[in-house]
Amino acid sequence: MIFALWLLPFAGALAIWAFGPQLKRLAGALGAATVLTSFAIALALAGQTFTGRGVKAPLVSWAQGFSFGLLLDPLSLLWVFVITGVGGLIHVYSIGYMSGDRAFARFFAYMNFFVFAMLTLVLSDNFVGLLVGWGLVGLASYFLIGFWFFKPSAVAAARKAFVINVVGDIGLMFGIFVLFAATHTTTYAGVFAKAGSLAPLTVTLACFGLFVACAAKSAQLPLHTWLPDAMEGPTPVSALIHAATMVTAGVYLIARCAPLWDVSPEARALVGTIGALTALTGAVLGCVQWDIKRILAYSTMSQIGYMIMGVGVGAYQAGILHFYTHAFFKATLFLGAGILIHALHDEQDVRKMGGLARRQPFAFWAMTVGTLAIIGFPGLSGFFSKDAVIYGTLEHGYPLLYAIGMVTAGITAYYMCRMLFVTFFGSYRGDVPSAQLGVAASTNPPVAHEAPSGHEGAHAPAWLMQVPVALLMIPSVIAGYVWFGSRDGPLAYGGPGSLWFGYFTTNFATRAEAVQAAVPEWLSTVLVLALVGIGAFVAYRRYAASAASANAVERLRAESLTAWRPLTRALYFDDAIELVFVRPASAIGAAFARVVDPQVLDGAVRDVAWLAGWLGREMRALQTGLVRGYALVVVLGVAGFLVYFAWFGTVR
């Protein structure tokens, strides 16, 4: 069963890849069907997961200490649910979204391949298998970012994403080296059994390597720069890979390696701090974006920062809960944005939108639910999870991170409401010339769909895109209630969530050193809500109040032109990477290719050849050609030998 769960999407990918031209429109249905079947299998297996120590299946063995197997335990089950469940819905949505694209089948082959890769990642029972999945999801992400490979910007974004993810891969490899050298095994069970007896430095080194991997995959500072660019891919890709599943792999890894993090305070401090800074940076950068997908991308980066902060400091349940709720509401947001982009013929700039609440009521409600959830509106899913993360940092003794988390919550409310208001409120600005809105003329011309737009009749029915979004809106609202009943939630034991979320968190021992927080939880919640309210109110005043709507065009233009340059340049991270790594590597390579190889190394070889030639020129004088002279030399040589032997005795 577990093999079917794992390999069905792969079989789907192969089938679509091989028979795409024959399958035509059926490719999408086949892709969605395989993923949803996997979801059904996961549901069927859930019971076994809860009762035993998980479902196991051995695979192959490469060498001593390198044996592979599958493991479905509560932690991986949660991810499998999200991957196949949300993934299946996004597949259905994509049938509608991609209906006009020439490479329809190729898209689903890639998407199914991604689901398979992600399942490999979470189902592996060892670090090397994890790394295989880790690399394969990176590849799927690369394929899908560069899906429209005739766009130079998409090609560049895909390459950037892949290379930065390889940086993460080598971090993970380093972690494996350290753990293997210390424990001579790569399986989770084997490593974690010895986690307590390892030297602290070893564990910290390993955690550092693993965290480099998390940072690259989950877009944490300073390896986050690929994520905003990754929005070059089709919108369903952004929803599935760059919001709901792949980018949360880092959260999974840290949660999986909780036994290591538990014994390394340095690793907790490092990861918590990076997570908090990423949350803050993402939120701040989200405030100056105009592309609707880039806003969502920065918000993803920020929310993953929250998750990483949560699992990093030891509040595993909170971090995982936030992953779980975020998967729903961020998918809702992206898919809602996708409906807008689809309807507006690939327009992604919010300045060219406005007043869409009446024209696109369904998208409006979806985005509103998503936004309320992400900013933590009381009662929606994000409220529980974000609150749990923020309070978790305080409980585990990181007051500074707590403060950053609170501030970030306020900023989140601001930029998300800003997006909502600019997009849906006021009046439609699609026909206002770009220059008047401050939209730079040189933005990449969207060539998204190859089929000429305007064939409205060719489009798939609207429900194909609306039903998945509607289905995702439900958990966006209610998913947070599973928090009641998890072990250290407010209503511990017996609540509605204890059946499954509570169970799945029992794997995490609550660390004894968790300190008593100075602030009671209710007060903390009130404080967060106040900051959220302030953020939302500021956004309302700036973008939605009647004074703002009246001269929206001028205000947007002014804001575009006067934005603080370091923010619009994304704090110069890209420029720094270019300056410190890319250019020097190219310069050194060019120097080697032009100087060292031809001059130094070949030069040395040429010197040897010249030496031989010189010797020959010098010695040619001896070669007289006179036979009698040669004979004389022979005689003299023989005479010399005779004298030598006469003088010094016999041969030996």
Add this chain to the structure above:
Amino acid sequence: MIATLIVVPILAAVLLLLLPRRAEGTAKWIGVAISFLAFFATIGLAGAPDESVRWLQRPFTANFHVGLGHGLSYWIVLLLTLSTGCALMATNVPRRRDFVAQMLFLLGAMAGVFLARDLVLFALFWDLMLIPVFFILLGWGPERSNSAWRYLLYNVTGGVALLLAVAAYGVLEGSTDLIGASLGHGASVVGNGWGLWIFAGFAFAFAIKTPVWPFHTWMPATYVDLPAPAVAVVSAVQSKAGLYGFIAIVLPLLPEQVQAAAGIMFVLGLVALVYGAVVALVQDDAKSIVAYSSLSHLGLIVLGIFSGNALALGGAAVYVIAHGLFSAGLFLAIDQFETREGSRSLKRLGGLGARNPKLAGGLTIVALAALGLPGLCGFAGEILILTGLYASGNVWPAVIALVPIVLAAAYMLRLFQDVMQGPEVADVPQRPDLTLLELLALAPLVVAIVLLGVNPGPVAGSANVQSAVSLVQGTR
């Protein structure tokens, strides 16, 4: 029977010359048939007993001793026959009859290198395998290029060193019948004084052949000038002769010297690893990129061989095969777009993937294997080598060796994307996608890349490798 793997291709090469000059298609299919027959014969002969005929008694014992076993020899001969078959299948070079004859001669000579169980025999085939490559460079390389002479001079210099080392070893030890089956031999009487010289001779020959930095400058020129089928085989298999020599000859016969020289070889391997990667980063010729990436990858194998760690050595064996598979695939794929578009310059080409999805797909997989994508064969070798390195206490080499992995991703993607993706270049004709035959030529390599990537266990555990390690470790 094992000897037929050597004799039949060489005989066939001679007999091909009896065919009329215009029988190009026939010649090609004879070549393909013999290569694949040899491939299946090798599988059938796995584990067959060695065959030995007495040969020399003075000044030392040397036998015409060939063997296959289950070890590294077996896997390399499989790689050799497979890559030769694939390379010949889609070839369309001019004067094909003569070309196929040269390739079959190369096949036989290289089979001899990897099947020889006697040092003299090994050295004999070692020099023999240079000849066809030299003639191919002369006959099919570009005019007014000196790469043929460069190749010959470098490699013959190495061959002389090898011959001297073999002779010295034979005189001191009394017998050269040592490789493979007698790996347990080990009772080397070579003293340290001569041992270092003999090691130096072997190492010099193997380092030139591999090539190890700084003996590599013949390699990019040769690879660029050789026609694709030949370069696929030369880079896939012939460059492995040096690494095979290190694993099968130097490690078991001269363990103390290996220990003594490990430091130097580590430095050379690391330099090659980084150097090749950064140079590959700035090349514009697709073949040059692959050539320099080979320098980088082979440096990694050298690290694995000299680490004295069983895991790393197993990884080295895997990577030897893996590199053979993906470099053959890369050169064949490059040839396919070069023959289509008349160029292999990254600056000139672009957007070919739109009209050539099959070619793009094939190039994707081999390039991904080359950049070490987890799940394909390159990764399997890499992770085993590096983990073994780190676990054996060579922390810094392992850490430094991680950097070129990122560089590999950068240059391989650059190669793939600049040729296949982006907007289509207007003045480059977009010719049709791969024919079925061309696809069939790539398919076996791709299948092997995936299979080896999923389960490298049999190769990593080759019997030779394990006993070599126990020998090396025994001296610690």
Add this chain to the structure above:
Amino acid sequence: MSPMPVDVLNYVLLSAVMFFIGVGGVILRRNPLIVLMAIELMFNAANLALIAFSRVYENNAGHIFAFLVITVAAAEAAIGLAIVVVVFRRAKHVDVDDVAGLHG
């Protein structure tokens, strides 16, 4: 077999004298025919020594070698004369110092 009437030293000395006459002929004379004859003289000096020692040690290897040397000498003379004829045809006169085409 009666003991040898002549001491072996005499043979060796005669052989040495013949050999050095031959050497002198090769080095000093410029007529190739004379040079060839001088070389024959050296061969025969060697033969004399071989046979003398063969008798002393009562071992037939020396005789065998002497036959071998005679064969080689015959072959050498044949080739040498042929070369002389060819050179004479080209240059119309023969002098070993004029045949110096191999000078560097």
